[in-house]
Amino acid sequence: MYVGQSVKRKEDLKFITGSGRYIDDVEYPGTLYLYIVRSNVAHAKIKKIDVSDALKTNGVVGVITGLTIPFENRPNNWPMAKDEILYVGHPIAAILATDRYTAADAADSVQIDYEELPAVIDPEKALKDDVKAVEGRSNIAYKKVYNAGDPDKALSNSDIVLEEKFEISRVYPSPMETRGLLSVYQEGSLLVYASTQSAHYMRRYLLSAFGNKIRDIRVIQADVGGAFGAKLFPYAEDFITVYASLQYKKPVKWVALRSEDIRGMYHGRGQIHKVKFGAKKDGTLTAVIGDAIIDLGAASHGTYLVDIAATMLAGPYKVRDLRINAYGVYTNKTPLDQYRGAGRPEAAFVYERIMDIISDELKLDPIAVRKKNLVTELPYTNPLGLKYDSGNYLKLLEKAEKVYREFEERANELRKQGRRVGAGLSFYLEQNNFGPWESASVRIKADGKVQVIIGASPHGQGAETGIAQIVADELGISVDDVEVIWGDTALIGEGFGTYGSRSLTLAGNAALLAARRVKDKVLRLAAQFMKSDVQELQYKDGKVINPKTGKTMSLKEVASRNMASLGGIWEYKEEPGLEATGYFGFDNLTYPYGSHVVLAEVDNSGKVKVLDYYAIDDIGTVVNPMLAEAQVIGGVIQGFGESVLEEIVYDENGNLLTGNLFDYAIPTAVEAFNIKWEYMEEGKSDAPLPAKGIGEGATIGTPPALIRAIEKAIGKKLTRLPGRLEDLI
Ligand code: MCN
Ligand code: MO
Structure with a gap:
């Protein structure tokens, strides 16, 4: 039997010998290179775009401006700003040239005459709807109320009522390979090579825009150097590149520079949760009432992420009285979409912070508070209708608790030596195997x-x-x-x-x-x-x-x-x-679960070092423990980045202050640490091979556990992701 064995990866040889084929390795004779001229202001009215000098440049074949395609969830100025610029990085013109350097150089000679408009950057300000992010539209692109039980009554019957604002900042998904596309025109049809998470889906959305111009589009996924959720949904550049190859009847290639990718790739997370919650003296969580605001940026396709976060906000706990007002607001920023974990990390940060804050407030042990609230009978239908399928949450928590007690003891020892060390634990619920089939x-x-x-x-x-x-x-x-x-x-x-x-x-x-x-x-x-x-x-x-x-x-x-x-x-x-x-396909999503335990130290400069790390998951049958473990390790390191290093920062005018990998810090091998992973196989799915997914779990479990460890180390309550250096000194 191979299932259950750590069979070595079949796919790596070509990568480690340098014979992988990423978009930029695929070459077709006669290819034109596309360079996108982007906005460097956040919000403006375009008066005139003059491309005449660019067109005179030797090697430039054409310039595209004002391309608009009606597309679900995107504002009018999509894929290109025609009359209104909506964010820094918004495509305005596309230059086609015989080589990429000529195309990039010619960009400087495109003259854009515009009139700046006030920009709205802070999502809470956007919610007030005074300054509009998109002219003529309400900033409130989405609103939905999730209500279960009688949260007002449950709150008034609580022994304590607390109020917090939790912030989960925007992040850049940072794949090693930036986005890119090669669209090869073949009379009557197109062959598209893409750095994508789904060739089929890309074919479908490209055909919806260009199907009247072309017989068929065949999409081939080139080797992809990481995606993390951000290479799934349609992008402006996909449409611009395909349009260019149809228009000029040539192969056209576009590959993002890193600085373009940080502006152009959909950012992830970006949620604010303002919650009131109550508890009994014994630590029972009684009710949660809150606003969940997602910072959509300049398009509304990210709204489903606030729905995932809202419906998962009870997490693995028994609380039945909840009200969450979910809002999606437009801001003058790069549009937002999924990043590894997609809504579940945001929810877990909120419910796990709530558990720790209740235990601190009531001076109870944080594990005891979790046990008090944990769902113990499965299957279980949560107050908002999600059906948690299988497993034994308590058993897994008890395994993690053993490690936590040991880490706690080590933290106490090290603190006696004057070091700022703390232990933290998270318990999380995952929701995956999104369908349909x-x-x-x-x-x-x-x-x-x-x-x-x-x-x-x-x-x-x-x-x-x-x-x-x-x-x-x-x-x-x-x-x-x-x-x-x-x-x-x-x-x-x-x-x-x-x-x-x-x-x-x-x-x-x-x-x-x-x-x-x-x-x-x-x-x-x-x-x-x-x-x-x-x-x-x-x-x-x-x-x-x-x-x-x-x-x-x-x-x-x-x-x-x-x-x-x-x-x-x-x-x-x-x-x-x-x-x-x-x-x-399943008729229900699957719900794996797990726990992360961290021992972390914060030095006097605010730098966080993880001294020890343990994670445990239950995903039903594990097919290849080595592959699953690798997913956990990668996810933990990304979670570390999100907790202490990574943050997309805009100034109040919408200038992106973290526009390159110098200012936007991602974890490297230097910050990496040892991670011990274990698994249980009690939460089987009802598939013939009763597995569940592991690809995202660690990005959900890491931030709340690590932030807790840091909080204990520095003795200060933390409510935002990432913990900024100035908060940790
Ligand atoms: N696996 C297993 N037993 C299981 C479940 C999974 O052995 N019961 C193994 C699988 O064989 C596979 C890996 O674990 O090698 C992950 O499988 P699965 O959980 O099915 O997840 P997906 O393959 O669908 O991957 C998607 C997931 C997502 S949604 C994001 S985002 C993410 C992630 O994977 N992006 C990644 N991990 C990533 N890892 C890399 N290297 N690059 C990305 O872009
Ligand atoms: Mo994903």
């Missing part, structure tokens, strides 16, 4: 090797190895004989992609179903080849066996016999070919 085809080739083509599109996680393990087990063959392929809309009918920690569970189960179907075909064909009755045959360890006669045929033999000989006839009574497609 995923597809996979399994093909057995003539040489007996197996190809699995999945609709999901991994980009670093390692799903290809995990899914190969599942199929190898089902077919009883070596994992080396299974190849997993994805990311080409011409290879598989339909699919969705990689997001919401879904690939292993949904595509893996689709592959499992497909493999079972193929096995059935193998048996039926083998019955013909072996002149047996199919009922007599069994499939075991990659072989078809007839227990009566003792005859066997390996998968490889069946596959090659199926190919007969060239020019021969097909004398059998079964349809030839060994291929099947499977589809899998």
Whole structure:
């Protein structure tokens, strides 16, 4: 059995030997390079754009301005600012040239005559709706009230009532590879190479804009150097690049510079939660009433993230009286969308801060307060209707508690030496396997090797190895004989992609179903080849066996016999070919859960050092513990960044102050630390292979645990992410 084993990653050789193929490695003769001229003011009326000098530049082929495409959730000035600039970085013109340097140089000669408008940057000010972020529109792009029970009554019946404002700043998802696209014009159709999380989805949205101009668009996902949620949804530059290649009938390439990526890639998080909450003397959380404000930036497609945060705000706890007023407000900033965790980290920061603040206020042990409130009977329907599926929360918390007690003791010892050290624990609930379904085809080739083509599109996680393990087990063959392929809309009918920690569970189960179907075909064909009755045959360890006669045929033999000989006839009574497609989707999301425990030290300059780290998760069946652990390690380090280093900062006029990786600090190997990870397998999903996702969990569990450890180290309450240096001195 491969499932449960730490099989080495199948996909790494090409990357570590430098033969990966990212967008910028894909070359087509005659390619034009696109450079985007962007706004450097936050809000303005465009009076005139003069591109005549740019057009005179040697090597410049054309300049595009004023391209607008009506598109869901985007304001009128999309993908290009035509009359109104909405944020610093908003595309205004696109220069096409025979090389990228010429295109970039010509950008300086584009003259933009504009009249500045007042900008609204602070989401709480935006909520007042005095200064408009988009002319003629209310800033309140979205409002929804989530109500359960009688929170006012529950609050008035509480022993204590507290009030806090929790802030989760904006972050830049910071993949190693910036975004990029190569659109190759082929009379009547397009071939698009993209750094994306979903080739199929990109095909669908590009066709919705250009389908009347073109027969078809084939999208191929190039190797992707990280995405973290930010390469899923449509971007202005995708449309501009494709438009340019259609207009000029040429291959057109656009690859973002890092400074463009920080302005152009959708930022993540950006939520403010102003909450009132109550508790009984014993630590029971009685009610939560609050406003959840999401800072959408200059488009409204990020609203679903405040819905996720609001509906998850009770977390793994039993509180049943809640009211959350969710707001989505426009601001003159880069549009916001999902970043690894997408709404669940924001919720976890709020409910875990609430647990710690209640325990401090009542002088109770923070673990005891969590135990008092924890959901213990599963399945459980939370007050806002989410169905928590399976697991044993208390058991996992008790395992984490042991580590926490030890860290607490170590912190006490070190504090005696005058060091600022603290221990923190978080318990979190994850929600994943966002649907609706995923597809996979399994093909057995003539040489007996197996190809699995999945609709999901991994980009670093390692799903290809995990899914190969599942199929190898089902077919009883070596994992080396299974190849997993994805990311080409011409290879598989339909699919969705990689997001919401879904690939292993949904595509893996689709592959499992497909493999079972193929096995059935193998048996039926083998019955013909072996002149047996199919009922007599069994499939075991990659072989078809007839227990009566003792005859066997390996998968490889069946596959090659199926190919007969060239020019021969097909004398059998079964349809030839060994291929099947499977589809899998859940009727409910899955809810993994976990706990993180941190021992951290803060030096006198405010610098945070993690001395020890422990994480535990329950995601049902773990297919490959090494891959799952790698996801946890990466997520913890990102969570560390979000907690103490990373923050997108704008000044009051909307100038981006963190516009490069010098000013926007991401964690590096220097800040990394050892992380011990364990898992439990009690919270199974109801899929044939009862797994749940692990791709995002650690970004949810880390910030509340780390912020708690820091808070204990410095003896000061912390309510914002990141903890800024000036707060930690
Ligand atoms: N796995 C497993 N057993 C399980 C579940 C998963 O062994 N029960 C393994 C899988 O084989 C896979 C990995 O864990 O190698 C993650 O699988 P899964 O939880 O299904 O998540 P996805 O593959 O769908 O990945 C998406 C998730 C998301 S939503 C973001 S955002 C994110 C993340 O993955 N972006 C990443 N991790 C990332 N890792 C890298 N390197 N780059 C990104 O952009
Ligand atoms: Mo994601």
